[in-house]
Amino acid sequence: MKEATKDTCISLILLAVAMSAIAGLAVIAAFIFREGLPIMFKVGVREFLFSSAWYPGEGRFGIFPMIIGSLAVTVGAMLIGGILGLGCAIVLTQFCPRRLADFLKPSIELLAGIPSVVYGFIGVVILVPLIAEYLGGPGLSVLASSVVLGVMVLPTVTSISIDAIQAVPRAYREGSIALGATQWQTTHMVILKAAWSGIIAAIILGMGRAVGETMAVIMVAGNTLDLPHSILDPVRTLTSNIALEMGYAAGDHRKALFATGVTLFVIIMALNILALMVSRRRARRVGA
Amino acid sequence: MKWIVGLFLAVAAAMLCVSFCPWGRGGRGHAINCVGSTSVQPFAEMLSQEFDALHTGQMVDVQGGGSTAGLQAVAENIAEIGMCSRSLKDDEARKFTGIPVAMDGLAIVVHKSNIVNGLTLDQIRAVFRGTITNWRRVGGEDLPIRLITREEGSGTREAFFKLVMEAKDKHAATALAGAAGKKRAPIRIYRKAMTQESNGAVKELVKHDRGAIGYMSLGLVKGELKILAVDGVYPSLENVTGKRYPLMRPFLYVVKGKPSAGAQAFIDFTLSPAGQQLLVKEGLISVR
Numbered sequence: 001m002k003e004a005t006k007d008t009c010i011s012l013i014l015l016a017v018a019m020s021a022i023a024g025l026a027v028i029a030a031f032i033f034r035e036g037l038p039i040m041f042k043v044g045v046r047e048f049l050f051s052s053a054w055y056p057g058e059g060r061f062g063i064f065p066m067i068i069g070s071l072a073v074t075v076g077a078m079l080i081g082g083i084l085g086l087g088c089a090i091v092l093t094q095f096c097p098r099r100l101a102d103f104l105k106p107s108i109e110l111l112a113g114i115p116s117v118v119y120g121f122i123g124v125v126i127l128v129p130l131i132a133e134y135l136g137g138p139g140l141s142v143l144a145s146s147v148v149l150g151v152m153v154l155p156t157v158t159s160i161s162i163d164a165i166q167a168v169p170r171a172y173r174e175g176s177i178a179l180g181a182t183q184w185q186t187t188h189m190v191i192l193k194a195a196w197s198g199i200i201a202a203i204i205l206g207m208g209r210a211v212g213e214t215m216a217v218i219m220v221a222g223n224t225l226d227l228p229h230s231i232l233d234p235v236r237t238l239t240s241n242i243a244l245e246m247g248y249a250a251g252d253h254r255k256a257l258f259a260t261g262v263t264l265f266v267i268i269m270a271l272n273i274l275a276l277m278v279s280r281r282r283a284r285r286v287g288a
Numbered sequence: 289m290k291w292i293v294g295l296f297l298a299v300a301a302a303m304l305c306v307s308f309c310p311w312g313r314g315g316r317g318h319a320i321n322c323v324g325s326t327s328v329q330p331f332a333e334m335l336s337q338e339f340d341a342l343h344t345g346q347m348v349d350v351q352g353g354g355s356t357a358g359l360q361a362v363a364e365n366i367a368e369i370g371m372c373s374r375s376l377k378d379d380e381a382r383k384f385t386g387i388p389v390a391m392d393g394l395a396i397v398v399h400k401s402n403i404v405n406g407l408t409l410d411q412i413r414a415v416f417r418g419t420i421t422n423w424r425r426v427g428g429e430d431l432p433i434r435l436i437t438r439e440e441g442s443g444t445r446e447a448f449f450k451l452v453m454e455a456k457d458k459h460a461a462t463a464l465a466g467a468a469g470k471k472r473a474p475i476r477i478y479r480k481a482m483t484q485e486s487n488g489a490v491k492e493l494v495k496h497d498r499g500a501i502g503y504m505s506l507g508l509v510k511g512e513l514k515i516l517a518v519d520g521v522y523p524s525l526e527n528v529t530g531k532r533y534p535l536m537r538p539f540l541y542v543v544k545g546k547p548s549a550g551a552q553a554f555i556d557f558t559l560s561p562a563g564q565q566l567l568v569k570e571g572l573i574s575v576r
Contacts, residue, residue: 056440138499139497140482222483224480224481224483226479245439247354247441248440249441
């Protein structure tokens with residue numbers, strides 16, 4: 001075979017492989033929309049999204065408390081995971097001896113390899129009793145889920161923030177130091193400003209992960225149907241609603257769970273597109 | 289470059305092989321799939337081990353998923369035997385054959401330190417409807433009651449719903465039947481109840497929460513929680529075998545049509561004196 005033909009062959013094969021991944025996405029999207037959208041319109045989009053009555057047995061499907069639950073848990077997770085992750089990224093790139101950083105960074109990334117059931121289990125066994133004892137309430141709560149998710153998103157936020165910070169041209173840093181700025185002044189006035197959009201993208205991607213996490217959240221969130229009134233109240237998230245009831249659901253109930261999936265899908269897509277836009281903007285600016 | 293392509297093709301080929309290989313699933317011979325209620329699952333697993341020890345050459349695979357999921361699996365021929373922890377509903381009884389293999393009590397469980405020893409059926413109903421929210425009102429300490437329920441579709445939940453939530457209302461309904469089908473408020477479990485997805489999760493939660501109350505399979509409590517008397521009857525062995533305890537439900541094997549020889553052998557084993565003895569030893573009540 002001629003080298004040129006071989007090349008085309010291989011590139012075609014690789015294209016097919018790449019396309020099959022995208023086809024997967026398309027099939028999933030088409031499927032959940034086909035299953036979920038009709039019931040959304042049957043119940044009424046407003047009723048579905050903004051009513052708090054989730055009584056599948058009576059044919060009433062309102063997921064408002066779960067949307068709020070997902071948002072509350074995610075915001076909490078980002079407060080914890082975002083601050084810790086950004087802190088880690090700053091320390092590892094600016095203030096840490098090289099060899100220590102070489103050890104710490106992989107350790108943080110190792111967190112991503114721990115199965116989420118394990119996070120959930122540790123949450124139930126250690127965190128939940130602590131919260132119940134010292135802060136009151138049932139322990140299973142927005143707070144517990146936020147802490148667990150915060151740790152889970154740490155690797156995502158940290159490693160993408162590190163990439164963003166390292167992408168800042170060396171000259172910025174050297175220039176700043178040469179002008180007499182201290183290391184901390186350089187970090188927060190020059191480097192973080194230059195890397196800002198990358199850090200925002202890191203946080204948004206972390207949010208995507210937090211919104212989508214299921215297993216750990218089911219275990220520590222308590223899964224009530226009620227709106228949470230404080231961070232010590234239990235909540236049910238969109239993902240746990242699906243996972244809890246999918247095993248049994250039939251008919252409209254099942255479709256309503258798919259519609260919950262549609263809502264989740266839209267939220268996560270929006271977050272990802274937002275992250276993409278933010279990081280594109282950065283790429284343009286750095287390029288210019 | 290070449291070896292990457294080679295490796296890639298090898299992996300792809302291997303995956304194809306595995307997915308088509310007849311021995312990819314199920315191991316030796318043809319295993320009977322037994323799918324359904326998480327309440328029945330631990331007992332069925334034990335039975336399947338004992339059954340395996342008899343060296344009949346017949347494997348039994350036991351999986352959880354829930355009563356309704358089990359029925360669905362049987363309907364779709366994914367499983368030969370479904371496990372169900374509630375009586376079949378009318379339309380289900382037309383499609384499937386339910387074989388009672390044991391009786392189980394539904395235990396109302398609270399934390400070990402709770403000073404309440406028993407509740408009436410009416411009190412339990414009021415508690416789970418959210419009209420009684422403090423233990424003080426039923427003779428306990430001044431502590432908020434924290435409800436723990438099971439997810440929609442769980443056999444244990446449905447049995448609880450039928451035996452407790454709907455119990456009195458049935459009488460009311462027959463009395464009112466003539467009265468022009470007046471619409472009553474729907475019976476619901478209080479929306480602040482925390483939802484857990486297995487007997488084990490309910491147990492774990494009640495074990496660590498002084499204000500908690502939940503319901504679960506009597507056979508799985510194993511002395512780690514306090515069991516309440518219902519209407520003055522404690523679910524002791526005599527009361528349960530004597531059918532004095534009001535909250536009893538059947539454990540069923542569910543089949544569609546005539547079971548295969550292998551499935552029949554497992555069912556026969558479960559109903560045999562040896563099988564029944566095993567179940568009794570683990571806290572269930574024999575159907576013999």
